[in-house]
Amino acid sequence: MKKGDHLFLVDGSGYIFRAYHALPPLTRKSDGLPVGAVSGFCNMLWKLMQNARDTDVGVTPTHFAVIFDYSSHTFRNDLYPEYKANRSAPPEDLIPQFGLIRHATKAFDLPCIEMEGFEADDLIATYARLAHEAGGDTTIISSDKDLMQLVGPTVSMYDPMKDKEIKVPEVIEKWGVPPEKMIDLQALMGDSVDNIPGVPGIGQKTAAQLLEEFGDLDTLLARADEIKQNKRRETLIENREKALMSRELVRLMNDVPDVDALDTLVLQPPNGPKLISFLKTMEFTTLTRRVAEASGTEAAxxxxAHVDVQWGADAHGPDLTAAPVSDPEAASSGDVAPTPEAREAQNTPAALAAARLAEAVAGKVDTTAYTCIRDIATLRAWIEEAREEGVVAFDTETTSLDPMQAELCGFSLAIRPGRAAYVPLIHKSGAGDLLGGGQIEGQIPAREALAALKPLMEDRSVLKIAQNLKYDLVMMHRHGIDVAPYDDTMLISYVLDAGVFGGHGMDALSERWLGHTPIAFKDVCGSGKSLITFDLVDLEKATTYAAEDADVTLRLWRVLKPRLVEKGLVSVYERLERPLVPVLARMEQRGISVDRQILSRLSGDLAQGAAALEDEIYQLAGERFTIGSPKQLGDILFGRMGLPGGSKTKTGQWSTSAQVLEDLAAEGHELPRKIVDWRQLTKLKSTYTDALPGYIHPETKRVHTSYALAATTTGRLSSSEPNLQNIPVRTAEGRKIRTAFIAEPGNLLISADYSQIELRVLAHVADIPQLRQAFADGVDIHAMTASEMFSVPVEGMPGEVRRRAKAINFGIIYGISAFGLANQLSIPREEAGSYIKKYFERFPGIRDYMEATKAFARENGYVETIFGRRAHYPEIRSPNPSIRAFNERASINAPIQGSAADIIRRAMVRMEGALEKAGLENTRMLLQVHDELIFEAPEGEVERAIPVIRDVMENAAMPALSMKVPLHVDARAAHNWDEAH
Structure with missing residues (x-):
């Protein structure tokens, strides 16, 4: 440190208590961990750091540190055993936050300083002296009077709560004495908070007057007999030793030995990813967003990060060996037997979940302990050990992410945490001949290894555990193995924490729950041009990577499975998630036929349509340009043509988003309309008609999409490779693409589609009499709504009136605003607002439902479907109005959309059994697209299949609950998907 440098010293311990008492209680939604003080601390520190780095607001620090009390016992207790003895234990919900705040400090990339035997104030005094001697200045971030004795020409204080700087004049104004007399002042007046006796009967004003008259404490005590007031004179004489001792208690030690050098406190540039990782663990979404914006980091x-939690009667510092908060048995001490109540508390699901978490965090992953199994005798011994254990985690290693085309390179097993092995099957040397090298010797032949594994995988007495089980089920089924029973850690996490965390992949779960970062795939197989398939990985690396996957999966299962019981979510997992996995696996294996010729013809038609639009666009623009270039398009629309509503993105370019162009088109501008049409055609061509042939399997000649169960917050499935759920159906071109999905010769496709299921769910959950009656009577719900709202008879109703009612009906489900409805209907915002207002007046139960749902979400951080699935919205209490409003709209929609998703899940789980029972084994479920199921059936089975399918779907909610409105399914059969829909 040199002359001109500036040191900021944060009184961390003072910050903790100010943050705790200044804010309402706050708990982490995922597990109830108290984090209110941590939140306040982080927000105060972030604000301070931002201001400190802003050269326009004043002092900019070059050095920075946060100072904490190490523990309650210091040298002052040796001097006066009653020092601070009157302090009660910290509040129970604050105890685990002490350690978390130290983690927070390190996440901010700031020195976190504490020293056994000394208080934070002593360290602050020492660093302030060292900075002064080095020619620098110091600002102490605190309002504690104990630190005011340090204020001087090079030392000031700053109260962040009041945004007030404290220098010599402020000390005098507050206490009546300058900083150099604060020690004597406190020695006289004492401190009831720290149990410093002082001189009885001497308060602040009296002490200040005495020091002004006599100069200092020593002089005052030496001349105490000169004091005219008898009682005051006598008490000073009688309590002389107390005053002197009190002075030693309040005097800060500015020569603490062996402190870190000032140069270690240099303020570093902010580390956005490191801080965001901690904030996401704490679930501080608002601050995470602010840090991401300020640091230019993509938070998603x-x-x-993994952060250990300490719990103890005095969990102030790292010297404590307190057990994690998750271990209920650690609270007991000595040999005292637990009470019956304590024993009962230890035998709860929450206690088991907590104990498992503590065990998992403590049990470090040792990747050097894994076994590579290369002979059949060893494999059989492991299989027998797994059978004895009754639980085994397994994973497959393959050459591709597509389970329908991947080769099985090997499989891994984990029997207990740390007891894991890999069985290589077809690994090659990777060099030696034109084919990439021969197969490595000493591997069990694949057929022999799988024959030994099959009885274990199909043994009903052994639970198999996997992460993203569906992939492994497909791989195993292709090799003649039907795995059962099973658990999927990804789906357990999804049921527990949908919407809480960013994802449910194994690496993220491992870091979150085990504090362990697994080996990355790219570190084993490379990336980019150096990427190799897993069969070319050498056996040592392959064993470490693959066995770790199984080991981590087993450890995660032990942590997560008890939480299902603790959170009351067992039925959601058992009825909506786990049984759907094999159903989807079979659907993916079946695939669906696609006509290449139809796609080729459609590609040609789309190309011609796009080319015609291009000519029109060039004529309207008055020049040729690259239509797909947002920059060139923006320059023409808003630069040269000067169209209204232009805004620029962060890169400085004009925004040409779909919404911007739609708005311009709605205002009557022809060029933006043509651009929108051109984009739609070119996207259909590139995404579907050109791309779909590439997804046709070389052997099955069918397209096999992949379904994701844990991709949405609400429980809706999504598909990929290819995505068949986003094929547009509202345009003629989009519907033509569906004509390419065909039935095999002698078969028909059956489309079974729920009719207005989300409106029916809304009528059920909000209990709207008019809607319930309309659905019961089978009337046109949109016409009925229009009649209710606009007093127009249903008979002969104009199509425009019904269209407006339909837009409102569906818009209400998604929390549409007046602005959104106005855009959708191309009407003034005031008119749209009046429609929404009138809608709520006619159907008051809907507003009641919305307000009740938002209130529930604000209180709990989540909402529930009618079957108990939870969708979490942790940012619903965000101070940012737009973020809060978005979460409110999402929380209103989630119980409706999620309940509809749960209903179709229940139907899918039952469907295959119902078809088999009806003797319709050849009718096969192929696709699920939102509220629709697509089947392929022999022409001779169609008439019998449709009633079975419709019955299963319409009664899917039973027997869990009886819907207040009937569900209705439209089902048709045809040779292609479009005709069947």
Whole structure:
């Protein structure tokens, strides 16, 4: 440190208590961990750091540190055993936050300083002296009077709560004495908070008057007999030793030995990813967003960090060996037997979940302990050990992410945490001939190894555990193995924490729950041009990577499974998630036929349509340009043509988003309309008609999409490779693409589609009499709504009136605003607002439902479907109005959309059994697209299949609950998907 440098010293311990008492209680939604003080601390520190780095607001620090009390016992207790003895234990919900705040400090990349035997104030005094001697200045971030004795020409204080700087004049104004007399002042007046006796009967004003008259404490005590007031004179004489001792208690030690050098406190540039990782673990979404914006970090790409939690009667510092908060048995001490109540508390699901978590965090992953199984005798011994254990985690290693085309390179097993092995099957040397090298010797032949594994995988007495089980089920089924029973850690996490965390992949779960970062795939197989398939990985690396996957999966299962019981979510997992996995696996294996010729013809038609639009666009623009270039398009629309509503993105370019162009088109501008049409055609061509042939399997000649169960917050499934759920159906071109999905010769496709299921769910959950009656009577719900709202008879109703009612009906489900409805209907915002207002007046129960749902979400951080699935919205209490409003709209929609998703899940789980029972084994479920199921059936089975399918779907909610409105399914059969829909 040199002359001109500036040191900021934060009184961390003072910050903790100010943050705790200044804010309402706050708990982490995922597990109830108290984090209110941590939140306040982080927000105060972030604000301070931002201001400190802003050169326009004043002092900019070059050095920075946060100072904490190490523990309650210091040298002052040796001097006066009653020092601070009157202090009660910290509040129970504050105890685990002490350690978390130290983690927070390190996440901010700031020195976190504490020293056994000394208080934070002593360290602050020492650093302030060292900075002064080095020619620098110091600002102490605190309002504690104990630190005011340090204020001087090079030392000031700053109260962040009041945004007030404290220098010599402020000390005098507050206490009546300058900083150099604060020690004597406190020695006289004492401190009831710290149990410093002082001189009885001498308060602040009296002490200040005495020091002004006599100069200092020593002089005052030496001349105490000169004091005219008898009682005051006598008490000073009688309590002389107390005053002197009190002075030693309040005097800060500015020569604490062996402190870190000032140069170690240099303020570093902010580390956005490191801080965001901690904040995401704490679930501080608002601050996470602010840090991401300020640091230019993409928060979605940062995984939460693992942070240990300490719990103890005095969990102030790292010297404590307190057990994690998750271990209920650690609270007991000595040999005292637990009470019956304590024993009962230890035998709860919450206690088991907590104990498992503590065990998992403590049990470090040792990747050097894994076994590579290369002979059949060893494999059989492991299989027998797994059978004895009754639980085994397994994973497959393959050459591709597509389970329908991947080769099985090997499989891994984990029997107990740390007891894991890999069985290589077809690994090659990777060099030696034109084919990439021969197969490595000493591997069990695949057929022999799988024959030994099959009885274990199909043994009903052994639970198999996997992460993203569906992939492994497909791989195993292709090799003649039907795995059962099973658990999927990804789906357990999804049921527990949908919407809480960014994802449910194994790496993220491992870091979150085990504090362990697994080996990355790219570190084993490379990336980009150096990427190799897993069969070319050498056996040592392959064993470490693959066995770790199984080991981590087993450890995660032990942590997560008890939480299902603790949170009351067992039925959601057992009825909506786990049984759907094999159903989807079979659907993916079946695939669906696609006509290449139809796609080729459609590609040609779309190309011609796009080319015609291009000519029109060039004529309207008055020049040729690259239509797909947002920059060139923006320059023409808003630069040269000067169209209204232009705004620029962060890169300085004009925004040409779909919404911007739609708005311009709605205002009557022709060029933006043509651009929208051109984009739609070119997207259909590139995404579907050109791309779909590439997804046709070389052997099955069918397209096999992949379904994701844990991709949405509400429980809706999504599909990929290819995505068949986003094929547009509202345009003629989009519907033509569906004509390419065909039935095999002698078969028909059956489309079974729920009719207005989300409106029916809304009528059920909000209990709207008019809607319930309309659905019961089978009337046109949109016409009925229009009649209710606009007093127009249903008979002969104009199509425009019904269209408006339909837009409102569906818009209400998604929390549409007047602005959104106005855009959708191309009407003034005031008119749209009046429609919404009138809608709520006619159907008051809907507003009641919305307000009740938002209130529930604000209190609990989640909402529930009618079957108990939870969708979490942790940012619903965000101070940012737009973020809060978005979460409110999402929380209103989630119980409706999620309940509809749960209903179709229940139907899918039952469907295959119902078809088999009806003797319709050849009718096969192929696709699920939102509220629709697509089947392929022999022409001779169609008439019998449709009633069975419709019955299963319409009664899917039973027997869990009886819907207040009937569900209705439209089902048709045809040779292609479009005709059947």
């Amino acid at each position: 790409e940062i995984e939460p």
